[in-house]
Amino acid sequence: MIYRLLFIVILFTSCQQKEQFDDSWQLNWQKENGEIISVLSLPQSIDKNQHFKVKRGDIDFSIEVNNETDFNTIKAKAESATAQKGFFMLQTKLPTDAIPYNFNGVVDSSEMYRQSPHDVNAWIVKTIPMQAVPMVGYRVDNQFTVAISNTPAFFENYTSQEFDLEEGVLSLKGGDDGRSPGMQPDRSDVLDMDYNAEKTQIFTPGKVQSHYHEIGKNKPHDFEGFYFTCEATDRNDLRKSIITRAGQFLSGKQTDFFGSLGLATAMMNLRANDSQKSDYWVIPAVEYANTQYGRDAFWIASMLPSKYAAECLKSELKEVNHFAEYPLFAIIWAYRSIQEGNKVDLNQVQAYVDAIEERAKDSKYYSYYEGDGRLDFQYWGDVMAFEKDDIITYNQGLFALAITLAEELNLEISSNPAKATIHYQQLFDEELGYFPLSEKKAVLGPDPLVPDLLSQIYHQKKLLKSDHVKQHYDRMVTYSKTNFGFKIVATPTGEYLPAEMYDIPGYISQVNRENMPDGRYFRGGSYFLYDNLFLMDAYLHGVEGAEDMLKWRIGLDFKIGSTTYECLNTKTGEPWKPNMGWNVAIYAFWRKLIDEGKADKSLLEYVDQIVVDKKTSENEKI
Numbered sequence: 001m002i003y004r005l006l007f008i009v010i011l012f013t014s015c016q017q018k019e020q021f022d023d024s025w026q027l028n029w030q031k032e033n034g035e036i037i038s039v040l041s042l043p044q045s046i047d048k049n050q051h052f053k054v055k056r057g058d059i060d061f062s063i064e065v066n067n068e069t070d071f072n073t074i075k076a077k078a079e080s081a082t083a084q085k086g087f088f089m090l091q092t093k094l095p096t097d098a099i100p101y102n103f104n105g106v107v108d109s110s111e112m113y114r115q116s117p118h119d120v121n122a123w124i125v126k127t128i129p130m131q132a133v134p135m136v137g138y139r140v141d142n143q144f145t146v147a148i149s150n151t152p153a154f155f156e157n158y159t160s161q162e163f164d165l166e167e168g169v170l171s172l173k174g175g176d177d178g179r180s181p182g183m184q185p186d187r188s189d190v191l192d193m194d195y196n197a198e199k200t201q202i203f204t205p206g207k208v209q210s211h212y213h214e215i216g217k218n219k220p221h222d223f224e225g226f227y228f229t230c231e232a233t234d235r236n237d238l239r240k241s242i243i244t245r246a247g248q249f250l251s252g253k254q255t256d257f258f259g260s261l262g263l264a265t266a267m268m269n270l271r272a273n274d275s276q277k278s279d280y281w282v283i284p285a286v287e288y289a290n291t292q293y294g295r296d297a298f299w300i301a302s303m304l305p306s307k308y309a310a311e312c313l314k315s316e317l318k319e320v321n322h323f324a325e326y327p328l329f330a331i332i333w334a335y336r337s338i339q340e341g342n343k344v345d346l347n348q349v350q351a352y353v354d355a356i357e358e359r360a361k362d363s364k365y366y367s368y369y370e371g372d373g374r375l376d377f378q379y380w381g382d383v384m385a386f387e388k389d390d391i392i393t394y395n396q397g398l399f400a401l402a403i404t405l406a407e408e409l410n411l412e413i414s415s416n417p418a419k420a421t422i423h424y425q426q427l428f429d430e431e432l433g434y435f436p437l438s439e440k441k442a443v444l445g446p447d448p449l450v451p452d453l454l455s456q457i458y459h460q461k462k463l464l465k466s467d468h469v470k471q472h473y474d475r476m477v478t479y480s481k482t483n484f485g486f487k488i489v490a491t492p493t494g495e496y497l498p499a500e501m502y503d504i505p506g507y508i509s510q511v512n513r514e515n516m517p518d519g520r521y522f523r524g525g526s527y528f529l530y531d532n533l534f535l536m537d538a539y540l541h542g543v544e545g546a547e548d549m550l551k552w553r554i555g556l557d558f559k560i561g562s563t564t565y566e567c568l569n570t571k572t573g574e575p576w577k578p579n580m581g582w583n584v585a586i587y588a589f590w591r592k593l594i595d596e597g598k599a600d601k602s603l604l605e606y607v608d609q610i611v612v613d614k615k616t617s618e619n620e621k622i
Contacts, residue, residue, distance in 0.1 A: 024042075024092050024093070024145065025041075025042045025090050025091070025092050025147065025227065026038065026039075026040075026041050026042070026090070026091050026092065027039045027040045027041075027042060027063065027074070027076065027088065027089075027090060028088070028089050028090070028091055029056070029059065029061070029078060029086050029087070029088055029089075030086055030087055030089055030173070030175070030177065030212075031084065031085070031086045031212075032084065032085040032086060032212045034177070037056045037057070037059070038056075039054055039056065039061050039063070039076070039088075040052055040054060040061070040063055042065065042072075042074065042227070043065065046065050046066070046067040046072050047067060048066055048067060049064065049066055050064070050065045050066070051063070051064050052064075052065070058080050058081065058082045058084075059078055059079070059080045059084075059086075059215070060078070060079045060080065061076060061077065061078055061079075062076065062077045062079075063075065063076045063077075064076075068226070070228065070245065070248070071226040071227060071228040071245055071249070072226060072227050072228065073224065073225065073226045073249075074224060074225050074226065074227065075222070075223070075224035075225075076088060076222070076223050076224070077220050077221070077222045078215050078220060078221045078222075079215060079220045079221075080215050080216060081216070081217055082216065083214070083215075083216035083217070083219075084214075084215060084216065085212035085213060085214050085215070086175070086212050086213065086215065086221075087155075087158075087173060087174045087175025087176075087211075087212055087213050087221075088173075088174045088175075088221070088223050089171050089172060089173040089174060089175075090136075090147050090171070090172045091169055091170065091171045091172075092136075092138075092145070092147070092169070092170050093168055093169060094138055094165075094168040094169070094170060095138070095140055097140055098138040098139065098140050099138060099139045099140075100136075100137070100138050100163050100165065100170065101137045101138060101139055101144065101146070101235070101238065102131050102135055102136065102137070102161065102163070103131045103132055103133040103135050103239070103242070104131050105235045106235075107163045107165075108165075109163075109165060109182055110163055110164055110165045110166055110181045110182055111129050111162075111163050111181060111182035111183065112129065112160055112161070112162045112163075112179060112180055112181055112182065113129045113130060113131045113134070113160065113161045113162075113163075114128055114129065114130060114159065114160050114161075114176070114208070115130060115131070115132075115134055115152045115157070115159050115268075115286055116152055116157040116158070116159075116271065116290045117205075117206025117207060117208075117290060118157060118158075118206065118207045118209060118274065118290060119204050119206050119207050119274075119290070120274055120275055120290060120291045121203060121204040121291075122203075122204050122205060122206035122207075122290070122291075123203055123288070123291065124203065124287075125205065125206045125287070126186075126205070127183060127184065127185045127186040127205055127206075128183070128185050128205075128206050128208060129182065129183050130286045130287070131161070131286065132268060132285065132286045132578065132579045133148060133242060133246075133264075133268055133579070134148060134149045134152065134159045134160075134161055134172070134268075135147060135148040135149075135161065135172070135242070136161045136162075136163065136170040136171065136172045137170070137238075138170065139232075142231045142232060142233060143229060143230070143231050144229065144230055144231070144232050144238050144241075145229045146229070146238070146242065147170075147172040147227060148172070148225075148242065148246065149161075149172055149173075149174060149225070150225070150250075150267070151267045151268050151269075151270045151271075152268075152270075152271060152272075153270040153271050153272050153280055153308075155174050155175065155213075156211065156213070156272050157271050157272050157274065157290060158174075158175050158176045158211035159173065159174065159175075159176075160173045160175070160176045160177070161173065162179075162181070164181065174213075174223055175210075175211050175212050175213055176208075176209070176210055176211045177210050178208060178209055178210030178211075180208055185205065185206065185207075185208045186205035186206075187205075188205060189204065190203065190204055226245070226249055228245070236561045236562045237562070239561065239562050239563060240257070240562040240611055240612070242264075243257065243260050243261045243264050243562070243563070244257060244260050244612075246260065246263075246264040247259060247260020247261065247262075247263050247264050248260065250263050250264060250267055251263055256601075256604040256605070256607065256608055257562075257607055257608050257611045257612055258554075258587050258603075258604050258607040258608075259587055259591065259604070261563060261564070261579075261584075261587070262303045262583075262584035262587035262588065263303060263584075265300075265303075265579050265580075265581060265583070265584050266282070266300050266301075266303040266304045266581065266584045267304070268579070269282050269283050269284070269285065269286075269300060269581045270282050270304065270308055271283055271290050271292075273292075273311070273315055274290055275315065277314070277315040277318040277319075278311045278312070278314040278315040278318070279311050280308050280311040280312060280315075281297065281311070281312050281315045282296075282297050282300045282301060282304065282308075282312050282581065283296075283581065284296035284300075284580070284581045284582060285566070285577055285579065285580050285581050286579075287577060292312065292315055292316070294316050294321055294323070294326035294329055294330060295324065295325060295326055295329055295380055295582075296581055296582045297312050297313075297316065298329045298332070298333045299529065299581070299582035299583075299584070299585035300312075300581045300582055300584055300585070301313065301333070302336075302584070302585045302588035302589070303584035303585065303587065303588045306340055306341070306342065309337070309340075309342075310337060310340075310342040313330075313333050313334065313337050313342075313344070316330050316333065317330060317334065317344070317345060317348040317349065317352070318348070320351050320352055320355045322355060322369050322371055322372065323369075323372065323377070324367070324377060324378055324379050324380065324382065325367070325379050325380065325394070325395050325398055327352045327355045327356050328356060328365075328395065328398040328399055328401075328402045329398070330349070330352045331349060331352050331353060331356070331402040331403075331405060331406055332398070332401060332402055332405060332454060332458065334346075334348075334349045334352075334409075335405040335406075335408070335409060335458065336458050338409070339458065346409060346410075346411065349406070349409065349411060350411050350412065353402075353403070353406045353411050353412065353413060354412075356399060356402060356403070357403075357413065357414050357415060360399065360414075360415050360420075362419070363415040363416045363417075363419035363420040363423060364391055364396065364420070364423050365391065365392075365395055365396050365398075365399035365420070366388070366389060366390075366391065367379060367386065367390075367391075367392050367395045368386070368388040368389075368390075375387070375388070375504060375507045375509075376507075376509045376510050376511075377510070378392060378395075379392050379394055379395050380394070380447070381445075381447070381488070381489070381522055382510065383502065383509055383510040383511035383514075383516075383521075383522045384437070384441075384489070384502050384509060384511065384522065385502060385503050385504045385507050385508075385509040386438055386440070386441070386504065387440055387504055390438045390439055390440045390441070391423070391427070391438060391439040392437065392438045393424070393427045393435050393436065393437060393438055393439075393447075393448040394437075394447045394448055394450060394451065396420070396423055396424045396427065396451075397424045397448065397450070397451025397452060397463060397464075398450075398451045398454075399415075399420055399424075400417060400420035400421040400423070400424045400451065400463060401451050401454060401455050401459065401463065403415050403417050403420055404417040404420075404421070404455075404459070405458075405459065421463055424451070424463060424464070425463070425464060425465065425468070427439060427448070428468045428472075429442075429492075432475070432492050433471035433472070433474070433475055434471060434472045434475045434476075434492065435448035435449065435468070435472050436448075436492075437489065441501070442491075442492055443489050443490070443491070443492075443497065443501065444475060444476065444479065444480055444487075444489070444490045444491065444492050444494070445480070445486075445487070445488055445489045445490065445530075446476060446480075446486055446488070446527075446530045446531055446533070446534035446535075447488075447530050447533075447534070448472070449464070449469060449472060449533070449534045449537040449538070450530065450533045450534065450537070451463060452464040452469070452537050453533055453534075453536055453537035453540065453589075456537070456540050457589055457592060457593075462540075462541070464541075466541040466542065466543075469537060469538055469541040469543065470538070470541065470543045472538075473534075473535075473538040473543050473546060475492070476534070477545075477549065478494075479492070479493050479494030480494050482526065482570040482571075483573070484526055484556065484568045484569065484570045484571075484572075484573040485526025485527075485528075485531050485553055485556055485568050485570060486526055486531050486534075486553070486570075487524040487525070487526065487570055488522055488524060488525055488526065488527050488530060488567070489522065489523075489524060490524060496518040496519070496523065496524045497523070497524065499511075499512050511523060518571065519569045519570045519571030519572065520567075520569050520571075520574075520576075521567060521576070524570055525567040525568060525569055525570055525576075526556075526567055526568045526569075526570050527566065527567045528553075528554075528557055528564045528565060528566070528567065528568075528580070528583045528586070529566075529580075529582050529583050529585065529586065531553045532550060532553055532554060532586045533585075533586070533589075535549050535550040535553060536550060536586070536589060536590070536593075539599075540593075540598070547602075547603070550603065551602075551603055551606050554586070554603065554606075554607065555606065555607070555610055556568065557575070558607055558610045558611050559610055560573070560575050561575060561578060562611050563578045563579055564578075564579070564580060564583040564586075565577055565578055565580060565583075566580035566583075590603055590604070
């Protein structure tokens with residue numbers, strides 16, 4: 001079997017002036033015994049198609065370096081007739097006055113950063129330093145020199161970045177030597193965490209372990225990349241340069257910043273599937289370890305190249321996952337994948353249809369699953385508790401769409417798609433003019449409209465009445481909107497929910513077990529994904545002002561940090577979790593609408609104005 005690993009390296013050059021390259025990066029090969037072999041100093045002056053062949057002992061290295069418009073590319077291969085292991089790395093010496101940087105910002109002590117804890121049960125990793133984008137770099141005045149490796153998936157999930165500040169050396173590694181020069185990892189087998197009230201769930205701290213790639217007869221090891229330097233004023237300006245180049249390199253087509261961010265984020269979250277259910281799967285974000293979440297993967301895969309998205313779905317279909325709304329998404333995702341021309345095992349999809357029908361009665365969907373036992377964790381807002389016989393509006397809409405699509409795929413269903421859709425519609429509160437969170441919880445939020453949007457995106461049909469969508473939009477704008485986005489949950493008149501509204505009698509929800517303050521996370525925080533999905537649905541229903549509101553909400557995140565975040569604190573504006581994976585669906589959906597003639601590019605141009613041109617006012621409000 002031939003392993004082909006892709007390694008991307010980026011060295012930024014000034015966007016304002018003609019690129020000037022130097023030989024500060026050394027391409028090296030580290031053997032399993034720790035020996036480092038010098039392969040090539042990257043040349044200062046690069047013309048098209050320069051080829052180098054280097055022999056070091058019994059290893060043959062071939063390197064190709066090209067000059068593109070904005071960056072240089074590098075491709076390298078290691079071959080040997082003798083079976084052995086190693087990995088490529090780029091190293092540079094820190095100038096005396098340099099400040100070391102990674103994607104998180106300034107690095108002030110020696111450390112090794114990674115992207116995977118190599119354990120599917122490492123849900124919450126606290127003792128392994130991580131960064132969303134695998135990079136090393138430094139700053140001298142306003143000039144940054146940076147190197148970045150591509151998605152860990154192409155390295156069997158082993159990417160590491162060492163900042164040796166004692167020796168003044170930065171190393172970007174396409175493998176892992178297993179060392180931890182700074183923070184020491186927790187070596188215990190299991191973490192003692194009381195994460196929910198009703199279910200015992202295994203938590204592990206994650207693993208730090210060495211990994212060297214095999215080379216031998218007919219088994220080369222490849223990497224390729226690109227590099228340059230650039231001027232930037234701060235971390236956010238640097239991130240902008242990283243995303244722009246990464247997006248252009250990955251696709252060769254992205255011209256707008258939002259699209260570059262979407263593709264780069266999705267690909268950086270791609271992982272080799274450690275569960276062996278498929279070749280690849282995709283994680284929600286670097287904070288979530290090497291585990292695919294079916295819901296998040298559905299959103300992220302909308303931005304992935306088709307061959308990777310199909311692998312992520314393959315993993316999800318391997319066995320039925322009953323958790324929350326995952327089985328609903330699995331069916332919708334399978335339909336989408338078939339639309340995209342992929343082969344899908346319909347027997348596996350039927351198993352999911354059977355699973356959701358077991359939780360349905362009279363075409364109504366009851367989210368509680370006895371095999372789980374928790375009264376929260378019933379839908380994406382997993383810290384909210386619901387009665388066993390409650391009907392969550394969001395899940396009812398997904399159920400209506402899922403069995404509609406299942407019927408179109410000629411799968412066996414027992415519920416009635418038309419009746420399921422009517423039940424979704426009838427959850428509308430005629431008196432107050434909005435869709436409550438559930439049949440029993442009078443809570444205002446954006447997510448009840450999401451299934452209707454998905455139906456329009458993938459099935460070209462509306463599930464909800466336009467008048468009801470408009471009324472819900474109006475109430476959200478009037479009562480739930482803050483300077484930092486819409487509250488994810490609020491009372492019908494916009495107040496933060498009292499703590500007891502997250503619970504049900506006799507059951508304390510996760511949000512109250514953690515004592516979260518108002519405005520943060522699900523205690524009324526503003527979610528980029530759900531705000532913009534609801535606004536997009538209103539736009540497709542022709543609601544006046546919805547497109548301008550969509551621009552405003554998307555702009556909030558980009559003005560903070562040239563990226564998007566999982567959520568913003570609606571009291572302070574503090575952002576949480578940059579480069580959150582599922583946010584890429586907003587670009588993917590809007591791009592689809594543009595391609596279908598249902599939207600124009602003004603939204604994408606607006607993001608470019610914020611991030612690239614910086615022409616918008618920081619105090620702009622709507």
